[in-house]
Amino acid sequence: MDTKTLSRDADSRAATGDRPEPSSTPRMLHFLREYAQNFLNSRLMDERRSLPPAMVADFGEVGLLGLQIPRALGGQDICHADMNRVFTQLGAIDANLAVFCAVHNTLGIAPILRSASEEVKGCVLPRLATGQALTTSAISEPGIGSHVRGMTTSAVRNRDGSYTINGTKKWISLGGDARYVNIFAGLRDDRGRPLGITGFLVDSRTPGFGIGPEMLTLGLRAVPQYDLSFRDLRVPASALLGAEGDGLATAKAAFMDGRVVLAAMALGAAMRSLELAQRFARGREVATGSLAGNGRIREMLAEAAAAIQAVQTLIARIAQWRDAGRDVPEAWYFCAKILGCELGWNAIDTALQVMGARGFLDTNTVGQHFRDYRLFRIFEGSTEAITVYLGTTLVRNPDEFARLVGRTRPTAQTLRLADQVAEIGADRPGDAAGRHVHAAVVGELACWTLLATVTGEVAHHSPMHGYTASWAEQQLQQRLRSARPRSRGALPTQAEFAAHVEGYAGVIGDVDQRRWPAEEWRSDPLLR
Numbered sequence: 111m112d113t114k115t116l117s118r119d120a121d122s123r124a125a126t127g128d129r130p131e132p133s134s135t136p137r138m139l140h141f142l143r144e145y146a147q148n149f150l151n152s153r154l155m156d157e158r159r160s161l162p163p164a165m166v167a168d169f170g171e172v173g174l175l176g177l178q179i180p181r182a183l184g185g186q187d188i189c190h191a192d193m194n195r196v197f198t199q200l201g202a203i204d205a206n207l208a209v210f211c212a213v214h215n216t217l218g219i220a221p222i223l224r225s226a227s228e229e230v231k232g233c234v235l236p237r238l239a240t241g242q243a244l245t246t247s248a249i250s251e252p253g254i255g256s257h258v259r260g261m262t263t264s265a266v267r268n269r270d271g272s273y274t275i276n277g278t279k280k281w282i283s284l285g286g287d288a289r290y291v292n293i294f295a296g297l298r299d300d301r302g303r304p305l306g307i308t309g310f311l312v313d314s315r316t317p318g319f320g321i322g323p324e325m326l327t328l329g330l331r332a333v334p335q336y337d338l339s340f341r342d343l344r345v346p347a348s349a350l351l352g353a354e355g356d357g358l359a360t361a362k363a364a365f366m367d368g369r370v371v372l373a374a375m376a377l378g379a380a381m382r383s384l385e386l387a388q389r390f391a392r393g394r395e396v397a398t399g400s401l402a403g404n405g406r407i408r409e410m411l412a413e414a415a416a417a418i419q420a421v422q423t424l425i426a427r428i429a430q431w432r433d434a435g436r437d438v439p440e441a442w443y444f445c446a447k448i449l450g451c452e453l454g455w456n457a458i459d460t461a462l463q464v465m466g467a468r469g470f471l472d473t474n475t476v477g478q479h480f481r482d483y484r485l486f487r488i489f490e491g492s493t494e495a496i497t498v499y500l501g502t503t504l505v506r507n508p509d510e511f512a513r514l515v516g517r518t519r520p521t522a523q524t525l526r527l528a529d530q531v532a533e534i535g536a537d538r539p540g541d542a543a544g545r546h547v548h549a550a551v552v553g554e555l556a557c558w559t560l561l562a563t564v565t566g567e568v569a570h571h572s573p574m575h576g577y578t579a580s581w582a583e584q585q586l587q588q589r590l591r592s593a594r595p596r597s598r599g600a601l602p603t604q605a606e607f608a609a610h611v612e613g614y615a616g617v618i619g620d621v622d623q624r625r626w627p628a629e630e631w632r633s634d635p636l637l638r
Contacts, residue, residue, distance in 0.1 A: 134173050135192040139199050141172045146203045155206055155332040156478060169211065170241020177215045179223070183231065184239035190429035194374045198422075201378025205482035206332035208375040213283040213333070214238070216368040218245030221292045225352035225360045226311055234290060234311070243289035248279040248338050249361055258294065258307065258361050263340065265295040265308060267354075273297075273310065275318075275343040285336030286321045289314055292364075293340065294357045306355025310345050318343035329481035366443040368490050373425050373450020379483050380418045380457035383476045387411065387461035390468065407464060414460040416581040417453040419574060420565050425450065427518075427564045441514050444500045445557040448493055451486040458483055498546055501553030505535050511556060518563040527562065527586050531555045534593050543601055551593045558586040 145168070155161060169175055177193060179185020188196070200208035219238055222231060222245070237243045254260040263277025275295050285291065290311055297308040312319065320339035327335060351360055388411060391402035401407055425446055431438050458479045462469035469476050487493050504511045515528050535552045539545055562582045569579035602610070 133188060133192060134186045135188055135195055138172055138174055138186075138196055142174075142196075142199050142203060150204065150207075152204045152206070152475070152478060153473060155204070157331075159331045159334065161206065161210060161332050165207075166241045166244070170239070173239075174211055175214055175241045175244075176219070176235070176239025177211075179219060179235050179239045184236040186239075190370075190432040191426065193371070194425050194429050197371050197374040198378035198381070201375030202382040203378075205330055205375065205379065205479065208378070209283060209330055209333045212368065212371045212375065213246050214244055214288075216371050217247040217249075217283070217364050218288065218290070218292065220364045220367050221247060221309060221351055221360045222290075222311060224363055225309060225356065227348065227350075230311060230348060238290070244284055244287055245290040245292070246282060246284040246288040247292040247294070247361070247364055248282050248285065249294050249365075250279060250281045252278060252280045258358060261294065261296060261307065263293070263295040265297045265310065267297065267299050267305070268344075269300055271347040273345050273347070273349065275310065275312075275340045275345065277340050279338040279340075281325065281335045282338050283333055283335055285338045286324065286334060291319075291338070292351060292360075293343075294361050297354055297357075307357040307361070308354050309351030309357035309360045310349040311351055312343065312345055312349060316343060316345065328484065329478070330485055365490055366440065369443045369447035370425055370428055370450075372486055372489055373421055373446040373454070376451050376454025376483055376486050377418060377421050377425070379479045380414070380421075380454040380461075383458045383461035383479050384411065384414055384418065386474075386476055387414075387464040387469075390465045401464075410460055410464060412577065413581060414457040415574070416578040417457055419578045420561050420582050421446075421450045421453055423564050423568055423578070424561055431517075439510075439514060439517075441500060441504070441510070441556065442560065444496050444553075445560045447490065448497055448500075448554070448557050449561055451483075451489070452493055455483050455487055494550065497553035497557075498549045499553070500556060501535075501549030501551065502545075504556055505538055505549060505552055508532060508535060511535065511559075514556070514560060515563060518560075519567055520563040521566045524559070524562045524566055524583065524586075527583070527590065528559050530590050531559050534590070555586070555589055555593060558582070558589055562586045 149162070149168075166175075173186040174196070176183075176185030177188050177196060179187065181187045197208060197212060200211055219235070222234060222238075226234070234243075234245075238245055248263075249258060249261070251261050251263065253262070261277075263275065263279065265273045265275045267273055275293060277295060279285070279293070282291075291314055293310045293312050294307055295310070297305040299305055314321070318341045320341065321336055323337055325335040325337075351357065388402070391407055391411065392400065394401040396404065398404055428438055428442050428446060458476065462476050462480050465474075465476060468474060469480075471477055472481075491499075511528075511532060515525070520528065531552070534555065537548075539548050562579075562585075565575070565579040565582045569576045
């Protein structure tokens with residue numbers, strides 16, 4: 111190690127301490143590109159189900175583990191636009207690295223920044239910024255997923271001011287690796303009266319904190335998903351994240367931040383996949399000539415590129431509003447999550463299809479993207495669940511949709527299409543099943559309307575921007591046509607459908623596998 115250089119760097123930083131520090135984002139992007147080229151082996155990470163041992167220290171040293179922590183506490187304090195840039199870069203390199211950094215920075219650090227006491231921040235955040243410790247949030251449970259209000263994990267306030275937590279969490283990224291975990295639980299006082307969902311920052315080494323098992327997932331294998339259990343887990347009053355009963359707001363804020371980050375990561379992976387598909391198409395000769403010159407292939411690639419640019423425009427607009435200090439309605443975050451992850455994964459799928467058999471090879475980048483980014487359509491609320499939620503919210507508050515569109519400068523044509531969306535939203539069915547389907551349609555139409563407005567604003571920037579705006583508007587028009595009432599018969603009842611599926615057994619039989627016992631991993635009782 112060159113100690114003289116390190117000393118000079120330290121003196122230089124001290125000498126310029128009074129000046130505003132430049133953004134560290136270009137340095138972090140340069141580091142990530144060099145790291146990907148020289149030190150990363152995504153295939154081995156995937157097979158070994160683990161991150162490189164030195165990676166945490168490397169990422170902490172360059173600032174990737176404290177992206178929005180204040181500089182006074184050792185972080186980088188970057189803006190939201192730069193946050194998008196970093197996660198788009200990470201997403202293009204490897205989903206495991208991207209999710210690792212996202213969980214730590216958004217689900218882990220963000221609630222601490224928002225709700226922990228100043229004393230706790232001063233103690234914990236410098237360690238998190240440098241990678242001395244990792245953090246995550248424990249929200250999802252076996253029966254509720256991201257439905258925060260349905261959680262069963264409980265906390266009781268004790269007479270001495272401490273709290274005792276009991277319950278189970280599931281699908282917790284970094285749950286077995288994080289030193290600090292934000293646990294959200296339904297709080298009750300010493301008489302059993304509910305006090306609302308409350309957050310606690312807990313050291314995972316506290317007695318009663320249980321880890322395991324790890325879920326064996328289809329993709330994202332190097333970022334394990336764990337079950338966590340809490341049995342009479344006692345924490346001090348200082349562990350509170352904000353006030354008692356304020357945990358729902360803290361958890362929702364972390365989810366909203368994470369949804370835009372997911373879109374940014376999917377965007378990077380889609381860009382990388384399309385880049386590889388274009389290279390392949392230019393070098394591949396088929397019966398009609400170059401594959402890149404085939405009209406249908408050109409159309410497929412152009413539409414994928416339009417989807418990528420549309421998502422890029424959408425998350426850039428959200429970041430612009432946030433960096434300007436403007437409040438951003440939840441619907442825009444939902445739109446980023448729904449369309450960012452759906453269109454990103456669709457672009458990856460398109461790239462795989464264009465590359466043919468080479469795309470289907472698991473050793474190629476696109477094949478691993480296909481597996482890894484499939485989860486993004488489920489992460490932090492599945493597309494279907496949050497689309498129905500968004501649609502239900504807008505049906506109940508029709509004026510909100512107009513306000514959402516009014517935050518932008520829509521074209522006259524987009525305004526006319528938005529009016530059609532509002533008309534469909536007002537035509538609510540009477541039956542429960544029909545209302546769910548209707549809400550899903552309205553939620554999807556609302557997302558495409560917002561996407562059409564932001565892409566229309568920048569249509570003049572380049573020929574590709576113009577194509578993207580036209581594509582987004584056409585997508586909205588197609589979905590409006592599909593949303594028109596049509597006769598397709600009533601849905602089968604739940605009993606009718608269950609009986610139908612049970613009938614499959616007569617065709618395929620019982621093929622449940624009675625597998626051999628798993629490996630024995632417990633200690634031999636005679637050796638304890």
